[in-house]
Amino acid sequence: MKITEYIEQADKCLFSFEILPPLKGQSIQHLMEGISPLMEFNPPFVDVTYHREEFIYKKHPNGLLEKVSTKKRPGTVGICAAIMHRFHVEAVPHLLCGGFTREETENALIDLNFIGVQNVLALRGDAPKTESKFTPEDNGHHYSKDLVKQIVDMNHGKYLHEETEVGFHTNFCVGVAGYPEKHFEAPNMKFDLKHLKAKVDAGAEYIVTQMFFDNKKFFDFVDKVRELGITVPIIPGLKPITTLSQLTNLPRTFFLDLPDDLLDELEKCKSNQDVKEVGIEWSIHQSKELIERGTPCLHYYTMSKADATYRIAKALF
Numbered sequence: 215m216k217i218t219e220y221i222e223q224a225d226k227c228l229f230s231f232e233i234l235p236p237l238k239g240q241s242i243q244h245l246m247e248g249i250s251p252l253m254e255f256n257p258p259f260v261d262v263t264y265h266r267e268e269f270i271y272k273k274h275p276n277g278l279l280e281k282v283s284t285k286k287r288p289g290t291v292g293i294c295a296a297i298m299h300r301f302h303v304e305a306v307p308h309l310l311c312g313g314f315t316r317e318e319t320e321n322a323l324i325d326l327n328f329i330g331v332q333n334v335l336a337l338r339g340d341a342p343k344t345e346s347k348f349t350p351e352d353n354g355h356h357y358s359k360d361l362v363k364q365i366v367d368m369n370h371g372k373y374l375h376e377e378t379e380v381g382f383h384t385n386f387c388v389g390v391a392g393y394p395e396k397h398f399e400a401p402n403m404k405f406d407l408k409h410l411k412a413k414v415d416a417g418a419e420y421i422v423t424q425m426f427f428d429n430k431k432f433f434d435f436v437d438k439v440r441e442l443g444i445t446v447p448i449i450p451g452l453k454p455i456t457t458l459s460q461l462t463n464l465p466r467t468f469f470l471d472l473p474d475d476l477l478d479e480l481e482k483c484k485s486n487q488d489v490k491e492v493g494i495e496w497s498i499h500q501s502k503e504l505i506e507r508g509t510p511c512l513h514y515y516t517m518s519k520a521d522a523t524y525r526i527a528k529a530l531f
């Protein structure tokens with residue numbers, strides 16, 4: 215079923231979460247056992263992130279350079295299939311522009327359709343760590359709006375090559391990303407929102423936001439999005455802070471601010487355990503306010519460590 219249908223039919227705020235595929239070489243078992251307790255809260259869907267292939271050059275004794283793949287977290291599609299099979303929930307794979315030609319995207323969508331995936335989150339992805347700016351593949355998409363369009367075209371039976379015989383139409387519900395604190399490359403919020411609107415106009419049916427710790431930023435974002443005439447559901451993304459290192463890593467990686475009140479509490483913490491307690495309490499407080507304001511679904515970034523999310527969900531759902 216489509217995420218939008220779950221939202222339409224729900225009589226209360228829904229709970230959902232995002233996981234990362236395990237590092238290459240690790241089994242899926244640990245991940246599945248880790249998320250199993252979260253099924254108590256009846257998530258209609260679980261997002262599975264996608265991690266693009268990065269390359270390094272290895273120097274051989276003869277001086278020749280060999281291009282070596284360093285894809286750290288393969289398995290997004292396989293995990294989606296495993297989750298749907300084991301837990302009977304929708305799995306939402308993240309699909310990137312980066313690293314894919316249009317042909318590869320088309321083929322990936324056919325695979326996803328065959329395993330029963332009905333929802334996808336369309337994203338641009340970031341530049342590889344070794345490059346300073348995002349560059350699409352030859353014949354790949356530059357912006358996620360174009361990826362949305364390709365998915366919607368397939369839903370209408372329009373494949374890349376006219377000669378493709380269309381036996382069936384896919385029926386993907388497409389989500390896109392939104393940024394309550396602005397995407398880091400956008401020169402200002404107005405610019406970013408204009409391009410968010412373009413994604414919805416291209417056919418995106420819901421928005422999931424980047425994590426944020428200050429609800430006011432989310433409420434302001436929602437107001438601005440609605441002023442532009444965007445009516446699709448907006449699902450806030452939340453993450454409990456659980457380690458001291460995240461105080462610097464999260465703002466640096468995700469271009470967000472920590473509110474004063476939260477930072478004051480975190481700065482008193484002596485250990486990761488103290489931080490985790492503060493982080494969980496903050497997330498519960500954020501979630502309660504979002505639920506009171508009629509948010510249709512809360513989406514938690516577990517980073518595949520489900521225990522903090524479990525405690526938050528236990529207090530709320």
Ligand code: FAD
Pocket residue numbers: 262263264265266308310336337338339340356357358359391392397398399400405406407409413422423424425451
């Ligand atoms: P876009 O919507 O394409 O926008 C990118 C930038 O370009 C923005 O600044 C936008 O304002 C600007 N822009 C858009 N269109 C135009 C245009 N026509 N002309 C000029 N500028 C334009 N990354 C991963 O690698 N894997 C994941 O699984 C993943 N999951 C994510 C899940 C969520 C909920 C979020 C919020 C992010 C996720 N990301 C993931 C990170 C994401 O890939 C990056 O934030 C990326 O930099 C932008 O992706 P986007 O889809 O928002 O890009």
